[in-house]
Amino acid sequence: MGIGSSRGGAADILTSVALDDDLLDIKLAPASSLCTTVRDGAVRLRIEPTGPAAEPPVTVHQMFKRTLKRYGDLPALAVKKDEVWEYITYSEYYQHCRTAAKGFLKLGLERFHGVGILGFNSPEWFIADIGAILAGGFAVGIYTTNSPEACQYVAENCNANILVVQNHRQLSKILQVQDQLPHLKAIIQYQDELRERRPNLYTWKEFIQLAADVPDSQLDSIIGSQKANQCCTLIYTSGTTGHPKGAMLSHDNLTWVVKRAGEMLGLGEQEVLVSYLPLSHIAAQVVDIWIPMYFGGTTYFADPDALKGSLVTTLREVRPTGFLGVPRVWEKIQEKMKALGAKSSIIQRKVASWAKGIGLQASYNLMNGVNSMPWGYTLANILVFRRVHAALGLDRCVRCYTGAAPITKDTLEYFMSLNIPVLELYGMSESTGPHTLSVHSAFRIMSTGKEIPGCKTLIYNPEEDGTGEICFWGRHVFMGYLNMEEKTKEALDEEGWLHSGDLGKQDEDGFLFITGRIKELIITAGGENVPPIPIEDAIKEELSIISNAMLIGDKMKFLSMLLTLKCTTDADTGEPQDELTPEALQFCQRLGSSAKRVSEVVCSKDSAVYKAIQEGVDRVNRRAASNAQRVQKWIILDKDFSVAGGELGPTMKLKRPTVSKMYKEVIDNFYKESAP
Structure with a gap:
């Protein structure tokens, strides 16, 4: 593509360095550009002469071998079977990955072709992922919520030779589109018995047995040929604004960022984590697979219904030392705790x-660097904090x-008040996960923290207040989008800066604050730029009955808003139900409303609830920076947004274009008449 930079880099390196007492050959494939879109391409690494970015590059296998030497006998993975936790040591883990790699080779995996993985988190997911990399292919996570057509798009885009599925439900999706996958050679189902026999369809046990036909020397030859500046993993975007894009991540992207992020977090040996977030997302892969591998941690697998209610039970059993939750997870915990508190x-x-x-x-003291604790802290800790932490399974979570x-x-x-500071991090698939991190010794509320050492942040085209597009630089910046040259040029400028599409600013201490997204920015008919997220968040903070809020008004004369109420969800499907949550019920009861269901509020336009919501909107409007940023009209929808309904992505992120299409008629009605 020809995108280059005058900054420090590495072109064609062949040298030896001492690393952890092992002499490793650091070999990079010849490359002159910082990006590529071809599957067998290589990139020039952003190696600096000194500092964190000068770290010698290593492959995934080299990192794994280093871990094996240090932590071989320690538990790497833990899975619950028949109510008993079973452990896999790092030595066993490594051998399992080699076996899977040989199985893939036996099935005909070609170099730089995909192994798609479609299922909930499990040891087999990890082993298939790493095995695909060792065998010279691409590890490709596919969202379990994908339709058959979406699965087909990803599998075809990465030229998947093999697909690994969890069960018959996921298998059936692939069978519907199998005839549209010309590169597919085999399917492996890693849980449950096969309901029917088909050619080139294997159980996990049958797949593992195939490895016996492949000599170690064949696998070792492929491993030895791998270069740190070549692609090993594809992370597909969730497709909220169009077709998913396959972000190409190199060995160096993964191995460099996990070391630097882990060191910034102060991670040590024997960290304990719970794997439950979708592994097709980069955050889950970095936190669940790669960081524990580098630092010798143990990853416990939650039950598949973790996000439907069993997560806290697992947390109480495992008592992790670290925990990552998307905002909706923290909000659900908050709602349940408030409901319990009301009783x-x-x-x-x-x-x-x-x-x-x-x-x-106490939490604000910590944030502001004040060492002293407020009077009464010790008693509050004994009476409340310790009990809450234990009840959540977070009593040793630091x-x-x-x-x-x-x-x-x-x-x-809310969590700060329980002495549980929830710290923000920020990044994207294209930055191999984290770009900025908050730590207990340096955080600001509503800030995503400071960049990882060795990375740089640029605020592009800043406004007078310092707000502009956030751009990244560092060895974590991806190689490019597979087969998408134009999209890659949009993401990476000529100097190699990754343009995030997010708006934000840095304060004088280097803390980054996100204010919105360029594509989400609403530009009113009067030409005023309105970031929707701050207004949506303000509405939700004012009104505890509101679950989701989506601001409308691009190219319109005024702003309007779609609102949903907090309701229960079906434990099996994740579908929103009609029944209000305990917190929503309390909101209604305080107003004198007897409503217990969403339909009761909406169908009767419950006067007490509607009046309270209008008053909340009015309070937010009074704080607006201008008249153009005030919400003039709003409506409560019949049901909440959900992943199952298509309004939310796999990480609970609002899919604005989808919602706009789904509720086009409702939105059009806002603007048939002039604003009140």
């Missing part, structure tokens, strides 16, 4: 309220994080 006695509620005031002050979507200040302060 407490008056004395218990007063004690909790007193303790939470102390907890919030790092609680959130990312992948915006979170409200209300939710952050």
Whole structure:
């Protein structure tokens, strides 16, 4: 593509360096450009002469071998079978990955072709992912919520030779589109028995047995030929604004960022984590697979229904040392805890309220670098904080994080009041996950923290207040989008800066604050730029009954808003139900409303609820920067947004174009008449 840079880099390196007492050959494929879109391409690494970016590049296999030497006998993975946790050591883990790699070779995996993985988190998911890399292919996670057509698009785009599926439900999707996948050679189902026999369809056990026919020397030859500046993993975007794009990540992208991010977090040996977020997302892969591998941690697998209610049970059993939750996970925990608190006695509620005031002050003291604790902290810790932490399974968790979507200040302060600072991180698939991180010694509420050492941030075309597009530089910046040259040129400029599409600014201390997204920016008919997220968050903070809020008004004379109410969800399907959540019920009861269902509120246009919502909107409007940023009309929709309904992506991020199409008639009605 010809995108280059005058910055420090590495072209054709063949040298030896000492790393952890091992002499490793650091070999890079010849490359002159910082990006590529071809599957067997290589890139010039952004190696600097000194500092964190000067780290010698290594492949995934080299990193794994280093881990094996240090932590071979320690538990790497833990999975629950028949109510008992079973452990896989790093030595066993490595051998399992080699076996899978040989199985893939036996099935005909070609170099730089995909192994698609479609299923919930499990040891087989990890082993298939790493095995695909060792065998010289691409590891490709596919979202379990994908339709058959979406699965077909990803599998065809990466030239998948092999697809690994969890069960018959996921298998059936592939069978519907199998005739449209000319590169597909085999399908492997890793859970449950096969319901029917088909050519080139294998159980996991049958697949593993294929490895016996492939000599170690054949696999070792492929491993030895791999270069750190070549692609090993594809992360497909969730497709909220069009077809998914396959972000090409190199060995160096993965191995460099996990070391630097882990060191910034102060990770040590024997970290304990719970794997439950979709592994097709880069955040889950970095946190669940790669960081534990580098630092010798143990990853426990949650039950498949984790996000439907069983997650806290797993957390209480495992008691992780670190936990990452997307904002919706933290919001759900907050809602359940508030509902439980409402059932407490008056004395218990007063004690909790007193303790939470102390907890919030203690958390702000920590944020502001004040070493002293507020008066009463020790008693509050004994009476409330310790009990809450234990009940959530977070009693030994020293790092609680959130990312992948915006979170409200209300939710952050709620957990701060319980002495659980939830710290924000920020990045994207194209930056191999994290670009900025918050740590206990350096964080600001509503900030995503500071960049990882060795990375750089540029605020492009800043406004007077310093807000502009956030751009990244570093060894974590991806290679390019597979087979998408124009999209790659849009993401990477001529100097190699990755343009995030996010708007934000840095304060004088280097903390990054995200204010919105360029593509989400609403430009009114009067030409005023309105970032929707701050207004949406303000509405949700004012009104505890509101679950989701979506601002409307691009090219329109005024702003309007779609609102949904907090309701229960079906534990099996994730579909929103009609019944209001306990928190929403309390909101109604305080107003004197007897409504218990969403339909009761919407169909009757419950006067008390509608009046309270209008008053909340009015309060937000009074704080607006201009008249153009005030919400003039709103409507409560019949049901909440959900992944199952298509309004939310796999990480609970709002799919604005989809919602706009689904509710086009509702939106059009806002503007048939002039604003009130």
